[in-house]
Amino acid sequence: MHMSPDEFRALAAQATDFVADYWERVESFRVLSGVKPGEIGAVLPESAPERGFIEEAEPAAAWGRVFEDLERIVLPGLTHWQHPGFFAFFPANVSAPAVIGELLSAGLGVQGMLWATSPACTELEVRVLEWLAEMVGLPRTFTSRDGEAGGGVIQGTASEGTLAALCAARYRAKRAWRAEGAGHVAGHGAGHGAGHGAEAEPHLVMYTSEQAHSSVVKAAMIAGLADGPQDRRHVRLIGVDAAGAMDPAALEQAIDEDVAAGRCPFFVVGTVGTTGTTAIDPVGAIAAGVRRACSGRGDLAPWIHIDAAHAGAALICPEHRWWIDGVEGVDSFSFNPHKWLLTNFDCSCFWTRDRASLIGSMSITPEYLRNAASESGAVVDYRDWHVPLGRRFRSLKLWLVIRHYGVEGLRRYIREHIRIAGLFESWVRADGRFEVTQPRTMNLICFRLRGPEGASGAEVDALNKRLLDAINASGRVYLIH
Numbered sequence: 001m002h003m004s005p006d007e008f009r010a011l012a013a014q015a016t017d018f019v020a021d022y023w024e025r026v027e028s029f030r031v032l033s034g035v036k037p038g039e040i041g042a043v044l045p046e047s048a049p050e051r052g053f054i055e056e057a058e059p060a061a062a063w064g065r066v067f068e069d070l071e072r073i074v075l076p077g078l079t080h081w082q083h084p085g086f087f088a089f090f091p092a093n094v095s096a097p098a099v100i101g102e103l104l105s106a107g108l109g110v111q112g113m114l115w116a117t118s119p120a121c122t123e124l125e126v127r128v129l130e131w132l133a134e135m136v137g138l139p140r141t142f143t144s145r146d147g148e149a150g151g152g153v154i155q156g157t158a159s160e161g162t163l164a165a166l167c168a169a170r171y172r173a174k175r176a177w178r179a180e181g182a183g184h185v186a187g188h189g190a191g192h193g194a195g196h197g198a199e200a201e202p203h204l205v206m207y208t209s210e211q212a213h214s215s216v217v218k219a220a221m222i223a224g225l226a227d228g229p230q231d232r233r234h235v236r237l238i239g240v241d242a243a244g245a246m247d248p249a250a251l252e253q254a255i256d257e258d259v260a261a262g263r264c265p266f267f268v269v270g271t272v273g274t275t276g277t278t279a280i281d282p283v284g285a286i287a288a289g290v291r292r293a294c295s296g297r298g299d300l301a302p303w304i305h306i307d308a309a310h311a312g313a314a315l316i317c318p319e320h321r322w323w324i325d326g327v328e329g330v331d332s333f334s335f336n337p338h339k340w341l342l343t344n345f346d347c348s349c350f351w352t353r354d355r356a357s358l359i360g361s362m363s364i365t366p367e368y369l370r371n372a373a374s375e376s377g378a379v380v381d382y383r384d385w386h387v388p389l390g391r392r393f394r395s396l397k398l399w400l401v402i403r404h405y406g407v408e409g410l411r412r413y414i415r416e417h418i419r420i421a422g423l424f425e426s427w428v429r430a431d432g433r434f435e436v437t438q439p440r441t442m443n444l445i446c447f448r449l450r451g452p453e454g455a456s457g458a459e460v461d462a463l464n465k466r467l468l469d470a471i472n473a474s475g476r477v478y479l480i481h
């Protein structure tokens with residue numbers, strides 16, 4: 001009932017042709033799909049086919065209908081993310097080497113949950129993440145090289161990376177709190193938690209900026225620290241400066257206030273390249289402020305995570321490394337090659353300097369997963385580094401992208417994007433009808449119509465909305481507000 005290897009060869013070649021043709025003609029489509037809600041669903045059968053292609057005289061020929069349906073039903077219902085006129089959100093650029101990596105990963109079909117379930121899947125990922133750590137300028141402490149206590153892992157998304165960091169932060173904070181409480185009971189307690197017993201639960205508080213991605217508060221909601229997006233009992237949103245970057249003095253003050261009130265600051269998320277304007281939180285000042293606010297307060301050491309989901313890719317260019325000056329003082333860092341580094345979704349790289357706390361927060365070993373390699377302590381078992389147990393061979397695509405382009409080629413790619421963003425910015429600045437509303441830090445330009453003299457803010461907003469809607473209705477370009 002399965003395809004023979006020869007049938008697979010022929011159909012996979014047809015699928016490859018389909019994709020290559022799609023890339024060649026992607027510009028001929030309207031970038032934003034014009035379908036109405038329900039239109040695609042309406043032409044699909046309501047139930048699954050009882051009899052598959054395998055019941056037909058020539059199953060391979062029946063596959064022709066799949067390619068027809070892709071053309072007739074699927075393509076018109078796509079927003080074309082690879083279209084040269086796609087400027088909405090952050091990029092999700094695919095590349096041929098990454099697609100080949102995806103195919104190989106799917107075809108090999110391994111599960112890399114434990115080292116033992118596919119040693120190459122784990123060891124290639126460890127090495128490629130060491131490469132990438134070096135490429136973006138992370139210190140060796142974010143790897144396990146030479147006995148360092150860190151390490152890197154591919155998570156599905158930056159949102160999952162933030163959630164994993166939160167879990168590690170909570171694990172570390174609670175252990176420190178309990179140890180200190182026990183010390184106090186024994187008569188040695190000092191610092192922020194003095195006075196609580198070993199059994200008491202700390203009142204955890206986390207901090208991020210008003211401009212942080214919604215996934216930070218979502219992580220708090222998932223972890224049971226917020227009942228909804230507006231619940232501020234355990235979440236503080238720190239103010240930002242005019243450029244949209246976190247104010248480190250305000251962060252320090254908030255931590256001071258929480259400590260004075262007996263609460264337990266445990267987690268800080270800074271953003272390098274915010275979603276709204278690509279603002280850059282001052283990484284070194286955040287780390288120094290957190291250290292200052294916590295000095296002399298027992299074992300209090302909030303976990304600092306840096307979310308560089310989009311911007312991290314540009315750190316492969318040394319001229320941007322100052323964005324993460326001070327990163328040696330943070331606990332974890334993540335960015336998405338699936339945004340701006342030519343690697344298909346999903347591929348979000350996460351590094352920590354404290355893998356013991358991450359693993360401590362995630363590790364549970366049912367009998368069927370016990371094996372000699374894990375028990376030897378000599379191997380990495382990535383199931384303990386994130387929520388899922390099963391995991392795909394995702395490092396393959398990253399490995400092939402880096403080998404195909406080389407670090408130098410990837411730098412050229414990033415630099416060219418930043419160059420043409422600067423060119424576009426100069427066109428906007430040269431046109432008196434428009435203004436650039438935020439400083440450009442990389443490849444995002446925030447601009448708008450100024451509107452007529454004397455127009456109210458609401459009127460200018462409405463005018464800009466009309467312009468945006470008209471641009472997006474053109475089908476040639478897709479922008480977002």
Ligand code: PLP
Binds near residue numbers: 274275336348
């Ligand atoms: N963090 C930042 C700064 C982002 O801009 C985004 C998405 O644009 C995310 C996190 C979420 O990324 P993911 O889809 O990988 O969870």
